Amino acid sequence: MKRNLSLLCSVLMMAAIMLTACGGGGGGGGAATPAASESDSKTGSEYGSAAEKKVATFIWVQEFTTLSPLYSTGWFTSITRQFWNCWAWQYDENNKPYPYLVTEIPSFENGGISEDGLVITLHLRDDIKWSDGEPITSDDFKFTWEMTIDPKNVVSSTYPYDNVVSIDTPDAQTVVMNFETPFAPWQSLWQGMVPAHILRPVFEADGTLDNAEWNNNPSVGCGPYNFAEWESGSFARFVRNDNFFNAPAKIDEIFIRFVPDDASQTAALVAGDALLGAFIPYSEAAKLKDAGITIMTQPSGYNEGLFFQVSEEFSHPAMLDVNVRKAIAMSIDFDSFNQDVNLGLVQTPGSFWDSLPFYNDPAMEPYPYDPEAAKKLLDEAGWVDSNGDGTRDKEGVEFVIQHGTTTRDVRQEFQAVAQQQLAEVGIKLEILNYDSDIFWGTYADGGPTYTGELDLQEWSDAPYGFPDPDVYYWLCSEMPNNDYPSGSNSFFLCDEELDALVQLQSTQLDPAERQKTISQINQIFHDKVYWLGIWQDPDVWAVSPKLTGVKFSGVTPFFNITEWDLTQ
Amino acid sequence: MFRYVIKRLLEGIPLLFFISLILFLLMMNVGDPIATMGGRTITRPEDRERLKRQLGLDKPIIVQYAYWLAGNDWTTVDVDGDGVPDKQGTRKGILRGDFGTSLVTKKPVTELVGERIPNTLILMVAAEVVTILFAMLLGIYSALRQYSAMDNFMTTLLFVAYSMPIFFVSLASMYVFAILFKRWGLPYLPTVGMFDPQVGKTASQILSHMVLPVFTLSVPYFAAYSRYIRGTMLEVMNQDYVRTAKSKGLPRRQVVYIHALKNAAMPIVTVVGLDLPFLLGGAVVTERIFAWPGMGRLFFDHVSRSDLPVVMGILMLVAVAVVLFQILTDVFYAWLDPRIRYD
Numbered sequence: 056m057k058r059n060l061s062l063l064c065s066v067l068m069m070a071a072i073m074l075t076a077c078g079g080g081g082g083g084g085g086a087a088t089p090a091a092s093e094s095d096s097k098t099g100s101e102y103g104s105a106a107e108k109k110v111a112t113f114i115w116v117q118e119f120t121t122l123s124p125l126y127s128t129g130w131f132t133s134i135t136r137q138f139w140n141c142w143a144w145q146y147d148e149n150n151k152p153y154p155y156l157v158t159e160i161p162s163f164e165n166g167g168i169s170e171d172g173l174v175i176t177l178h179l180r181d182d183i184k185w186s187d188g189e190p191i192t193s194d195d196f197k198f199t200w201e202m203t204i205d206p207k208n209v210v211s212s213t214y215p216y217d218n219v220v221s222i223d224t225p226d227a228q229t230v231v232m233n234f235e236t237p238f239a240p241w242q243s244l245w246q247g248m249v250p251a252h253i254l255r256p257v258f259e260a261d262g263t264l265d266n267a268e269w270n271n272n273p274s275v276g277c278g279p280y281n282f283a284e285w286e287s288g289s290f291a292r293f294v295r296n297d298n299f300f301n302a303p304a305k306i307d308e309i310f311i312r313f314v315p316d317d318a319s320q321t322a323a324l325v326a327g328d329a330l331l332g333a334f335i336p337y338s339e340a341a342k343l344k345d346a347g348i349t350i351m352t353q354p355s356g357y358n359e360g361l362f363f364q365v366s367e368e369f370s371h372p373a374m375l376d377v378n379v380r381k382a383i384a385m386s387i388d389f390d391s392f393n394q395d396v397n398l399g400l401v402q403t404p405g406s407f408w409d410s411l412p413f414y415n416d417p418a419m420e421p422y423p424y425d426p427e428a429a430k431k432l433l434d435e436a437g438w439v440d441s442n443g444d445g446t447r448d449k450e451g452v453e454f455v456i457q458h459g460t461t462t463r464d465v466r467q468e469f470q471a472v473a474q475q476q477l478a479e480v481g482i483k484l485e486i487l488n489y490d491s492d493i494f495w496g497t498y499a500d501g502g503p504t505y506t507g508e509l510d511l512q513e514w515s516d517a518p519y520g521f522p523d524p525d526v527y528y529w530l531c532s533e534m535p536n537n538d539y540p541s542g543s544n545s546f547f548l549c550d551e552e553l554d555a556l557v558q559l560q561s562t563q564l565d566p567a568e569r570q571k572t573i574s575q576i577n578q579i580f581h582d583k584v585y586w587l588g589i590w591q592d593p594d595v596w597a598v599s600p601k602l603t604g605v606k607f608s609g610v611t612p613f614f615n616i617t618e619w620d621l622t623q
Numbered sequence: 624m625f626r627y628v629i630k631r632l633l634e635g636i637p638l639l640f641f642i643s644l645i646l647f648l649l650m651m652n653v654g655d656p657i658a659t660m661g662g663r664t665i666t667r668p669e670d671r672e673r674l675k676r677q678l679g680l681d682k683p684i685i686v687q688y689a690y691w692l693a694g695n696d697w698t699t700v701d702v703d704g705d706g707v708p709d710k711q712g713t714r715k716g717i718l719r720g721d722f723g724t725s726l727v728t729k730k731p732v733t734e735l736v737g738e739r740i741p742n743t744l745i746l747m748v749a750a751e752v753v754t755i756l757f758a759m760l761l762g763i764y765s766a767l768r769q770y771s772a773m774d775n776f777m778t779t780l781l782f783v784a785y786s787m788p789i790f791f792v793s794l795a796s797m798y799v800f801a802i803l804f805k806r807w808g809l810p811y812l813p814t815v816g817m818f819d820p821q822v823g824k825t826a827s828q829i830l831s832h833m834v835l836p837v838f839t840l841s842v843p844y845f846a847a848y849s850r851y852i853r854g855t856m857l858e859v860m861n862q863d864y865v866r867t868a869k870s871k872g873l874p875r876r877q878v879v880y881i882h883a884l885k886n887a888a889m890p891i892v893t894v895v896g897l898d899l900p901f902l903l904g905g906a907v908v909t910e911r912i913f914a915w916p917g918m919g920r921l922f923f924d925h926v927s928r929s930d931l932p933v934v935m936g937i938l939m940l941v942a943v944a945v946v947l948f949q950i951l952t953d954v955f956y957a958w959l960d961p962r963i964r965y966d
Binding site: 110112118120121126127128129206207209211212213214217263265266270271286287288289290292310312313314315316318319322323325326327328490491492493494495496497500502516517519528533539541542543 | 654657659671673738801805817916
């Protein structure tokens with residue numbers, strides 16, 4: 056009986072392994088290598104079908120949640136989309152746009168933008184096509200817009216399509232977008248397309264695209280690669296699109312492995328089990344460099360920063376004094392932190408628009424580290440240690456403030472440094488950490504940022520729709536309250552001058568005019584210390600020497616993926 | 624026995640209901656699933672409002688629980704997020720086998736769990752088998768040679784193994800057996816994943832990729848189990864019936880493996896029986912470090928995004944397994960010890 060039980064267990068175990076092996080295929084690896092040996096019995100699809108194929112394995116530390124452009128705006132979804140989907144215009148390694156699906160990027164000069172800024176016209180290339188050979192037409196553009204704003208679809212965000220009032224398609228190659236008011240960040244439109252000829256019948260049948268098979272299994276795309284396979288939690292494969300309308304890719308297959316742990320990603324890269332890693336923590340950079348792996352950084356608009364809460368209702372009274380905020384800025388040695396903890400790979404940003412030099416003009420300089428000057432400012436502001444407990448106070452109120460952020464390691468390290476350095480000038484910093492879903496909980500959910508619990512809030516952010524410089528959450532109207540519980544102004548900042556400028560810039564389609572406005576906003580931010588840069592937060596890539604031709608953009612990272620190749 | 628099993632199953636129903644209610648209430652307070660939907664970018668207020676209505680997260684907790692439990696196909700729901708219920712609901716509820724749809728991936732929970740369970744089982748069952756097998760061998764060996772130099776050495780080694788955190792064992796073993804062995808020109812093991820993409824997802828690939836995670840999972844349990852077996856074996860070996868068996872002149876092997884081990888195994892069956900249901904839950908740390916696509920990672924990925932349907936689905940699966948395996952353990956107990964009667 057027991058022997059039979061053991062036998063049964065063994066058989067079940069082997070069956071489980073065989074079933075798992077049969078559950079899917081794969082393909083990819085290190086470099087161009089012969090296909091698997093004959094002795095390795097193939098159970099997945101396609102293996103060994105070619106004598107030799109170039110397979111590049113990339114590591115994503117976070118799995119994309121969907122492949123559809125409609126249902127996720129997440130970073131990994133967005134960058135993966137560039138393998139198999141397409142954008143109206145792409146961005147090069149200098150984050151400069153160039154036409155991709157269109158013949159030229161609309162401007163006032165070429166007539167693509169009307170004089171009043173309310174009509175923008177796109178002229179599509181006549182040779183662009185989906186991977187199944189169907190042409191990409193203005194109908195696809197209109198359908199993408201319709202599906203994004205249709206309330207029957209539970210899309211992740213309707214932005215920026217909800218700014219378009221209507222779209223006219225006078226012919227297959229012309230897309231005319233109509234706006235109610237000038238919409239400056241219009242270039243953030245068309246970052247991924249959905250095929251009308253595939254999905255319109257689905258929408259008509261189901262009344263929604265929420266459950267469309269295409270969302271996670273996009274059989275038809277328009278990028279240099281075709282989607283082949285995605286096994287949740289494990290891997291995704293993309294094979295070269297031989298029907299691509301531009302030059303074909305040199306690498307046959309992209310194999311993306313999902314490895315959520317940073318140290319494991321490093322080990323896999325060092326061991327040669329992967330050729331490209333993304334989101335590399337600075338702490339891992341030295342180990343990777345020692346193994347001959349190149350670390351490449353690319354500005355993507357993001358900067359880690361301290362956001363000051365300046366609310367009469369919620370904030371510590373000291374936070375309302377601009378000189379106190381300046382004192383805080385001068386009490387923390389950001390440069391040394393970046394040198395010691397971030398290994399000198401990034402600098403202290405002086406501006407929220409640090410990675411947009413055109414708009415960060417004149418370039419803002421960070422406040423210098425000068426604790427003595429900080430102490431003087433605090434003394435002048437009336438914050439002195441009158442009771443000798445080591446913490447400054449004023450009118451019976453101790454200078455004790457709360458600094459909250461997520462649980463990311465490097466953020467906790469910064470909190471510890473800031474706590475120590477602020478203590479040296481007599482400011483007591485209480486540090487708090489939250490999981491992201493709690494940290495970002497809304498006013499209605501009692502989230503700590505939106506309910507005024509934190510005097511200093513820390514996270515990494517970029518202008519909305521980078522490389523567009525747009526910002527919106529400093530608007531007075533964005534302050535959360537019972538009537539508007541989703542308000543995004545967690546700083547409870549209402550500066551009328553700033554408010555007017557933020558609204559103005561979002562309607563300025565002339566880059567030169569907009570530059571002036573953003574420069575004014577930038578100056579206010581600096582002078583009134585509403586935001587303090589901690590470190591630049593570019594995309595950090597680890598690239599194996601086996602990969603050649605690699606360039607990255609901060610907006611469309613894989614803009615030249617077709618030129619990437621593998622060395623033997 | 625049959626009546627006993629039925630009675631225990633019936634007793635499990637209110638228990639599971641109570642567990643589901645408590646877990647649901649806890650999950651409703653862990654975070655905002657919409658907060659992290661924008662990835663690196665904060666979700667826009669307009670999208671937050673719309674998504675909250677479309678996903679039904681604006682409903683009172685008790686209503687959400689009722690929908691999760693019994694479905695919403697008996698009422699109208701707000702599909703387009705305009706605040707007005709306009710369409711018949713489609714959810715059947717967990718009582719009718721509908722675990723719902725992930726808020727994050729929009730995939731059915733049963734599909735997500737179904738994809739991961741085989742991966743988790745082959746890893747966890749292998750780890751459990753390795754653990755029990757080696758723990759038995761070492762535990763018996765130590766018990767039979769109590770206080771010998773080898774027993775003392777193994778005791779020290781096992782305490783070290785037991786006290787090492789899993790993430791340390793994982794990364795250290797990966798560094799030694801994957802990176803250093805490769806550097807030294809020795810046969811090396813893969814770092815992450817279930818297979819080498821150059822080769823494909825073959826049985827041999829899965830086996831080779833299982834070695835390090837199974838080793839990592841086994842180390843602490845192996846240390847604990849072997850000490851446990853040593854203790855129970857020592858206790859049994861001093862019982863009168865074993866002394867009688869020895870005095871009858873039975874071979875040592877027969878005394879140890881037939882007479883002593885069967886009785887020493889009784890408490891171990893309880894421990895293993897309690898462990899088995901948790902095999903379904905996977906191993907969060909090990910699966911994460913070795914990028915093994917199992918239930919532990921699924922749970923971690925979705926709990927960090929407050930994806931209530933997926934997290935509740937996994938927790939209820941484990942809860943049901945705990946109830947069932949406890950009954951199975953009792954049945955197995957009776958099979959091992961004929962003196963036990965449940966009727």
